[in-house]
Amino acid sequence: MTTVGERPLRVLGIETSCDETAAAVVTGDRQIHADCVRSQREQHQAFGGVVPEVAARAHLQYLDSLISQAMTDAGVAFADLDGVAAAAGPGLIGGVIVGMMTAKAIALAAGKPFLAVNHLEAHALTARLTDDLPFPYLLLLASGGHCQLLVVAGVGSYRRLGTTIDDALGEAFDKVARMLGLGYPGGPPVEACARNGDPRRFPLPRPMKGRPGCDFSFSGLKTAVKQLVDGLKRADGPLSEQDIADVCASFQAAAGEAVADRAAHAIAAFRHIVPAGGALVIAGGVAANKDLRARLARLAEETDIRMVAPPLRLCTDNGAMIAWAGIERLRLGLTDALDFRPRPRWPLDPEAPPAAFAGVKA
Known part of the structure; x- marks a missing residue:
């Protein structure tokens, strides 16, 4: 499935895996209709790095308004979506839970498919959004x-x-x-x-x-x-x-x-x-x-x-890459149940040897 009727698929993407709170609306014809990102840089600067609890609280504070802004910018309602995607890992578990629970709630209320996206895969597939790369x-x-x-x-x-x-x-x-x-x-x-x-x-x-x-x-x-x-x-x-x-x-x-x-x-x-x-x-x-x-x-x-x-704006964490990865999955019929559990570690190649910085513990 690549279209619904005569229009391309439309997905809301939510990113909360680290210290960027983001929401975006993207369509299957590779158009970014809304892309809202709120940085948490000020909250973490004093610590010299990301503090997981601070990040999770900031996601709770920012996410609802960012989603509302993204939907307004895109000129759509939740009923107009074909799916709701969220980064489900790897990442800071508190933040991942905030984004996933919000996406699940929207999907349930609107009767839309939920799409649990690997944050790393979203980065990996961004070139297909920007350059239609085979x-x-x-x-x-x-x-x-x-x-x-x-x-x-x-x-x-x-x-x-x-x-x-x-x-x-x-x-x-x-x-x-x-x-x-x-x-x-x-x-x-x-x-x-x-x-x-x-x-x-x-x-x-x-x-x-x-x-x-x-x-x-x-x-x-x-x-x-x-x-x-x-x-x-x-x-x-x-x-x-x-x-x-x-x-x-x-x-x-x-x-x-x-x-x-x-x-x-x-x-x-x-x-x-x-x-x-x-x-x-x-x-x-x-x-x-x-x-x-x-x-x-x-x-x-x-x-x-x-x-x-x-x-450059699509290299750092953003909601557009999550939405696009959701579209890629939705096209293949790869939707997820609402009891999908967040994954703090989630390797792209599960057959490779464990490694601390490949999304899985050493």
Whole structure:
């Protein structure tokens, strides 16, 4: 089912898995009719990271009004929907419960199908919303909690090629920003400072570069930055603005080079599965980093594979990706019962070995 009568499917998507409260209305012809996001950045900045209880309370505070705004912006009523989708995991369980229970209530009251969406799959399928990308393709999913390379064969069909063995890339950005007093979240301020820095000043390690396979590691790089920052403070007192810019640029270059190396290995593995065609898709919050995008664009050109990067606003958590994933599932008849239980861990490839940052506990 792709249409209802003469109109495309219409789904409300709700995202509450971390620190963004979001609601959106999307249709099966790839049109985003409403996309409302409320950031919780101010609530979490004082703690230097996301506090689960604070996040859950903020979702409770914001979600109803965001849904109302999304429905108004789209010019539809609940009766006009064909389904209600919500992120059902992985994520912070309190927030996931808020979004799921709200979606279930709307679905029950309106008599519409409920769609439990894997938050990671929503990121994975965003390129099909923005670029109408056919299966299969290669995906780099990089965020504060996840860093993976996967072959996307279809809805619900994934093969993991590599994942981080310690920290996720977004977490490394956050911790480097904290070391430098740049606030939370760390990705945007580190990237901004790096524009004025010299990426060659500090020879930081490129974790896993040159090793076989597609796994990532960022813990050693994070430690190297801490040792560098501590050394600079002891030698010269407080860091200057130029010091901070150079540390950011050096860190960003090291991380980007390491990711590009791992992605090159994944492209080679992908070509054994898909000899021609396909694409390299980058998704997740870290995919908004312009330096990383540029490095991967060069890699894609060198390896003769198309690169697809969703618009920056659709890289971070949003309701439109949840709604679209719901549409993908609804087309296949994959609806869910109202007793579906939230999943704090939910790997895209359940056959792959357990890994802490792949949506399943190590």
